[in-house]
Amino acid sequence: MHAKQPRLNFWQIWNVSFGFLGVQFGFALQNANVSRILSDLGADLHSLSLFWLVAPIMGLIVQPIVGSASDRTWNRLGRRRPFILAGAFAAVLGMVLLPNAPLFVAFMAPMIMGAMMVALMDASFNVCFQPFRSLVSDMVPAEQRNIGYSVQSLLINIGAVIGSILPFVLTNVVGLENTAQLGEVAPSVMWAFYIGATVLLGTVIWTVIRTKEYSPEDYYRYKGVDPQAAEEAEAKVPLIQKLRGFWTLVANMPTTMKQLAVVQFFSWFALFIMWVYTTPAITQHIWNVDKHWFDPDFIAAAPMVPETIVAAKGAAGDWVGILFAAYSVFAAIFSVFLAKLADKFGRKLVYAGSLVLGGISYISFLAFQDLQSVDVNLLITSVTVPMGAVKLLIPMVGIGIAWAAILALPYAMLAGALPPNKTGVYMGIFNFTVAAPQIVSGLTAGWILSAVFDNEAKYIIVVAGVSMILGALAVFFVKEPDVMPDVMSEGEQL
Template identity: 35%
Template sequence: MKKRVLGFWEIWNMSFGFLGIQFGFALQGGFMSRIFQTLGAGKDDIPFLWIAAPLTGLLVQPIIGYLSDKTWSDKWGRRRPYFLIGAILSSIALFFVPYSPTLWMAAGFLWILDASINLSMEPFRALVADKLPESQRSYGFVVQTLIIGIGTWVASNLPWLVSKLGVSDAAELGVIPASVKIAFAIGAFVFLISILYTVFTTTEYPPEDMEAFREEKKQKNNFIPDILNNIGSMPKTMKKLGVIQFFSWFAFFTMWSLANPALTEHVYKTPAPAKAEFDLTITAQAEKFDVQNTAFQKSSNEVGSAMGVYGLSSMAFALLLVVYTSKRRINRKYVHMVSLILGGVGFLAMYFCNPSQLKYCFILIGISWGSILSMPYAMLSSAVDPKKMGVIMGIFNMFIVIPQIIAALGGINALMSLFGEESIYAMTIAGISLIIAGLCNFLITDKNAISYQPAQEII
């Protein structure tokens, strides 16, 4: 099927739901560790508490990709039903996460939240490949990244903004501050509204041969054999991109899980107060806890705000790529390589920076994030069968979640122990991992994946 070249606003509409998805991911990535710490988790326990996120991705995304490939509704299309169901479940989970009274409940909500976000996210990746001709793939994924950057920046600053508007950061032992609760409620609303916008402004192409599609649906479901067959027959380019993804996502999982304890402790000098150190029945001890806890909560707001800068710089980087790729071809391989190395330098520099300099580290990290969200998918989409785009995108997610599972099951703690006991060494590990990911781009040799040729179709 010859696909129509789309204009900017059509691509914007089909990608706008990612604003809500990124609100969910940014609130989760920026503030779940803070919630865990507030509920009494030690910094060594945090990576394991995060294991729900990659595990749900490993299970959910290939299944959703496979099912969406085999779905068609004249009213709702192929991918949009999954957007909508995921948005409803994610919004409910986002709202209730900060009301968790115990660690196990917070970890459970994280599991539900991440599964629901994944239900929406992977069909969005497949939608870009479904709707756009190959010459517009880089452009489409970069527009998606632009919207993700906006969502990351705004959502990461929500608790800080809510606090500035007068909502208290103080809270009793084991209670999440009101500023975080309100921020998550706003995120839940934005998630649902942005997905609905895409659902009602975007149409999808029907299967090329509807009769053959219907006959295939009637056949016995061979989900597991089909998944295993697609894993076994994945293209070489996909495997090579998987190596790059492994080190990239190990780095970012390390940041999401440990940036808050690392930076509040090393950069802001306000670590989370340990419950065992205080006897709250003694007035002086209770007052001392309140002072330290409020300082930790406020510096956590600052860390979240600083992390939002990586969303802002990824947005600026994506905007630059949108303008460039609308008229010209790019070398995806070298763009991705340089971007990842710059992000690695940003992580390494955190060891030496003060609070006012932290934003510059996240600017560099944002450049790598903008590239991670666009270049691998653009390269992959030029190397796979378009009829299997959903399941391939879901399988590709394995290269995202497996490094996160390894990190959560002790990988981060084991590597940190080689440097010392300070949490900031987690950021050092993230920097080294991202630089390795950048250098692994030398593995990519497929010319079509590196730079798709017919640029004249792009508008």
């Protein structure tokens, strides 16, 4: 019997996603600082994107497994919360160990240790990400789905803002050093990761304590699922049958999911480029640091690295945190209006328009070079930076709008196309559309940068802009379902 699922008040919706603030805090620290850390530990520009492949590969492996496991889990903690909590503890371990990679030089090269900790963090973040997405789908009724994913997007971006600016604050307000010689990690970055680990664990525990998941009986009633069929689907089956069922699900994924995959490809191809190459791009383009100072062999052959180069790299690295915080601020603001805009104009139009703005914003990076130094009052402190660095805050508006849409609208469009008893595993499979384009980007962007653009990183940001606009065009080919799909047959079980 299908019962109407209770509506949630605002704070209930808030608590469901609150832990995502901390997870994204950690993820933002990684996005803004891993290229900086790996470069300081000895990675060159061409190999940076290869190190970043760890993130999508972990997502590709972890999210479908966790999605399927969480669909089948019902215990005292609930269905999704056990995975969220376990992922948080593992992520904290990685966040504490990553900035201390140079301490393990007696056992392995710092860069290898760093790569291993990035892998641990990424695997852990993915263990958290997928159940959080599914938790919203589980707990929030269909008519509140836009607001549910919009609140999640808002919290994600609050966490991203704080995480992104933290190294800058620790340098310019607290007074920690933001520079590092080859093979070391800047103290401001180290302490930022320690603080991020604390915030991540605290917010996740808040969600686990404040959110009570539905019992299996209530969940099945609210989702219109036959309990007996669900129990049969969740019964233990041989591994070969599980794999067969998995590939059956992939082959028979909803049409909406396939069409969204094209949009996701172009969107995440662009985002991966931004995360990997914004630091070298603005260091070269805005701080006027020659591309040779990103070549470890050139640095090793030089008598010394000039203090001006070290200072410029540190300042540019900090400013990347400001830029990433800025686009997260604009994304958070846009998230407040996103649900109403999607309800009024339709998800597709809002989604496509947001991606177009993001693409134009990436391309506009070329227009903002200005080497004149200016004093900037950021309320918490004043800094002296090139005028071009300040002007780069303008394209962050469009990038933030695109980011907010990418975080919310694909999932809102997809949720209505998924059978209730397979939401977790399909949300995990949908992560293929996030991970695969990043893998493609990681394998190709470094080669494009070196072979086509001669390591001039600003031009790879333009490639990201073109990709984002192609994603906007693909949105118009997505067909949203009018009704909730039926529960899958027993032959399609996983």
